Amino acid sequence: MDATTTTRTTVREATLDLLRELGMTTVFGNPGSTELPFLDRWPSDFHYVLGLQEASVLGMADGYARATRRCAFVNLHSAAGVGHALGNLFTAYRNAAPLVVTAGQQTRSLLPNLPFLGASDAAQFPKPYVKFSIEPARAEDVPAAIAQAHRIAMQRPYGPTFVSIPSDDWSAPCQPVVPRAWFPDASPDPAALSEAVRAITAARRPVLVVGPEVDAEGAGPALVALAERIGAPVLTSPFSSRLSFPEDHPLFAGHLPASPQSVSDALIAHDLVLVIGAPVFTFHVPGDCALFRSGIPIIQMTTDAEAASSAPAGTAILGSLHLGLPALAALLPPASRALPAPRPRPSPPAASTPVTAPYALHRLHAAMPQDAILVEEAPSHRPAMHAQMPIREWGGFFTMASGGLGYALPAAVGVALANPGRRVACLIGDGSFMYSPQALWTAVQEKLPLAVIVMNNSGYGAMRSFSRVLQVRDAPGIELPGIDFVSIARGMGCAARTAATPAELDAALTEAMAAKGPMLVEVSLDNGAVASLYDKH
Structure with missing residues (x-):
């Protein structure tokens, strides 16, 4: 040659x-x-x-x-x-x-x-x-x-x-491409952090609202340290798509709804709102947010310039959270405020036949291994999930930031592929499951330790709830009778069983959490009232 x-x-x-x-x-x-x-x-x-x-x-x-x-x-x-x-x-x-x-x-x-x-x-x-x-x-x-x-x-x-x-x-012929060295993180402006320190120090009743950017950046421990330094209650932002704060922490104060009036009611008693890693705010129903006219300072720390520019009120600090949160904490004096009282936890729900959604979620939480990851798309049951399934570990929870259904089952497959050998539970509504059932076949082929829990209330439960909010009656297309989820799963080679009683539920969940590959559990629910997605919970 x-x-x-x-x-x-x-x-x-x-x-x-x-x-x-x-x-x-x-x-x-x-x-x-x-x-x-x-x-x-x-x-x-x-x-x-x-x-x-x-x-x-x-x-x-x-x-x-x-x-x-x-x-x-x-x-x-x-x-x-x-x-x-x-x-x-x-x-x-x-x-x-x-x-x-x-x-x-x-x-x-x-x-x-x-x-x-x-x-x-x-x-x-x-x-x-x-x-x-x-x-x-x-x-x-x-x-x-x-x-x-x-x-x-x-x-x-x-x-x-x-x-x-x-x-x-x-x-076609071409030249090889050498990847460029890439350091995309930028620290927040030190002057902006100094202004935030002055506002936090002067506040008597500050509150933190935190969102999914925290977990996405791996900044969870830094956020916990900052919240403890400030000594303020912490709320999760509306529709947060990841764990935003450990829900068993004494400072955790609950989840904000996507309603302007409810958000305002939850925050207006405070004299400073520090929003970290979240928009200000994500709403789903119209209404008046008096907070924006109250003059209460709102400080937003985010990596997202679009989210910062769209906020109607407050001050934005752009920059990496995993760099900015430790820098802010280091500038703050130790908190002298009295810590808020711990948030009361609800009592375990009573067993019944058919089972209720809160009871099913309570038993699912008990059945999941300590290090299991939850991927959720059961929007009508989210208030019950928040009440019965406190998420504690960073990287331990995923849902969608949009409203588009068909996400959670394939996402759970991807999460399981990213965490070999770690149990993943996909909590999904019956309507949501039918948008992307094909993902179950991939889970079988990849032999993933995935437990799929289908909450079957024979309809689009979120639409039932939303209809009540909008005072809409007799809307078509909400009921979903006659779907056999066990047969669908078995047709793709996935083990499956149904559970209609408390004893059947516990047995099915135990089996699903120990299965070597994927398993589907169809939970036949009491089709009664569910908590509203738009009230504080």
């Missing part, structure tokens, strides 16, 4: 090497013809996680990324496949889940003729729910575009990015 000859590197080879360097060797996908050139001769050091529908693929990658705090790689099929995934792509954007989402595109030579499987304006399709979107102008630009997408996905606030790749690009 001539000494001047160099080894030819293809786009595919350069991309695989880049993914190795970036630690993205787990690929979540659902393949089609436009993706086959990427999948050709699949390397043995990569793990391809197959989802049977693109919404499940996106949800699994989201759960994996949030649980690992690393970017996940997704490979979807052309325009229709991206369309299937859009619901969970929206959720990933709201969850601030770092993803590089790629999709196949028809060959470049065919694109001018509106070909079969061709995506028109492919980079525009997933907007605005991606941070960055591109179809590279040249085949040789594909690896660099993926590298850029990764950096942007991992810039706080995290989020999904998108790269459309024509199928003939993978065999």
Whole structure:
């Protein structure tokens, strides 16, 4: 061979090497013809996680990324496949889940003729729910575009990015791409922290409202130390998608609802509101938030410039929480305030047949191993979950920041993949389960220790609750009779059983928590009244 000859590197080879360097060797996908050139001769050091529908693929990658705090790689099929995934792509954007989402595109030579499987304006399709979107102008630009997408996905606030790749690009020659060193965290302005210290020191009745950014940054211990330094009660922000504060801590004061009036009622007695890692505030129903007109200082610490700029009142301090919280604590004098009284815990609910949701959740909490992770999508039962299932461990709880259903089951698969050998419990409503049931098949194939608890109240319970809030009667499309969840699970190779009595429930939960692979438990519930999502709890 001539000494001047160099080894030819293809786009595919350069991309695989880049993914190795970036630690993205787990690929979540659902393949089609436009993706086959990427999948050709699949390397043995990569793990391809197959989802049977693109919404499940996106949800699994989201759960994996949030649980690992690393970017996940997704490979979807052309325009229709991206369309299937859009619901969970929206959720990933709201969850601030770092993803590089790629999709196949028809060959470049065919694109001018509106070909079969061709995506028109492919980079525009997933907007605005991606941070960055591109179809590279040249085949040789594909690896660099993926590298850029990764950096942007991992810039706080995290989020999904998108790269459309024509199928003939993978065999084109290109130069290797060396990942750029990346240190995206920025400390808050010291002057802003000094102003916060003055406000906190002057306050007699401060309160903390904390949100999902804390756990996402691994800043939980720093937050606890700050709250103890201040000596103030701590509330979880509305619709927080992760554990925001240990719910057995003496300073924990409960969960704020997504109602303006209820938020105002909960906070207006305080003379300083310190919001950490959350918007100010997430609402779901209209109403008057008198807090915003009260003149009570609101200080928000966040990594999210959009959340900071959208707040109607207060002062924003932008910057990394895992850098900013210890810096703020170090500037504060020890608290001289009397600590608030510990929050009373509810009594265990009584057993009954059929079982009630609070009782079922109480028994689920007792059955779960100490280090188990809970992934939840049972919105009508969330007040009962908060009451009966206090979350204690950072990284121990995930739900969705959006309202899009079909997230939790695939997300639980991704969370389980991110935590090998650790028990994951997916608490899900019967209506929610039917949005992405295909994810159960992936859990079976991957032999994951996943317990799926389906709360069957034969309908969309959240819609029943919301109908009461809006005083809507006789709305159609809310009841869901006749679904056999046990048969659905068994049809995909998953062990399953139903539980309608307290004894059956305990036996089924014990079996599910000890199963070597996934198991589904269908809990037949008393279809009675549920607590409102919009009252403080």
